[in-house]
Amino acid sequence: MSDDRRDPFVGTRFRVEIDGISGSCALAVALPESRLLRQNDPGSVQYAALVLQRGLTTRADWYAWWDAARRSKDPCPRTVTVVLIDAHGADAWRWIFANSEPVAYRVSGLAAMAAEPLVETLELSVGTFEAVGPAA
Numbered sequence: 564m565s566d567d568r569r570d571p572f573v574g575t576r577f578r579v580e581i582d583g584i585s586g587s588c589a590l591a592v593a594l595p596e597s598r599l600l601r602q603n604d605p606g607s608v609q610y611a612a613l614v615l616q617r618g619l620t621t622r623a624d625w626y627a628w629w630d631a632a633r634r635s636k637d638p639c640p641r642t643v644t645v646v647l648i649d650a651h652g653a654d655a656w657r658w659i660f661a662n663s664e665p666v667a668y669r670v671s672g673l674a675a676m677a678a679e680p681l682v683e684t685l686e687l688s689v690g691t692f693e694a695v696g697p698a699a
Contacts, residue, residue: 572655576648579615582641584624590682591616592645594658595689610689613643613660619670619681629668629685638664643687655697662690
């Protein structure tokens with residue numbers, strides 16, 4: 564990939580990798596905001612939730628992770644990586660969220676008159692965050 568790219572990437576080509584869960588097939592990702600808590604204290608960073616969405620299918624791995632976390636004293640932390648794919652099919656950016664844990668799970672509402680797919684949403688707390696760009 565050329566280092567002099569000036570046009571922005573398109574956010575429609577991406578994949579989500581979750582340790583221990585193969586083929587997550589997310590349809591939307593809300594990347595969390597990171598905010599310094601104290602200006603002069605390196606490492607004091609607060610992260611908003613990482614929110615993943617996908618169409619509801621017979622795969623129950625997201626729910627199983629949520630269920631294990633809510634039933635156990637072990638929060639079941641995993642590393643979640645969101646990979647942006649460029650126009651040539653190569654990985655462009657990677658956002659790595661270590662020690663991510665489920666904090667909420669929901670499925671979109673049912674409506675007899677709608678023809679929209681059901682969407683499951685998994686909301687995760689984030690322990691640490693690292694971005695790896697094209698130059699890395």
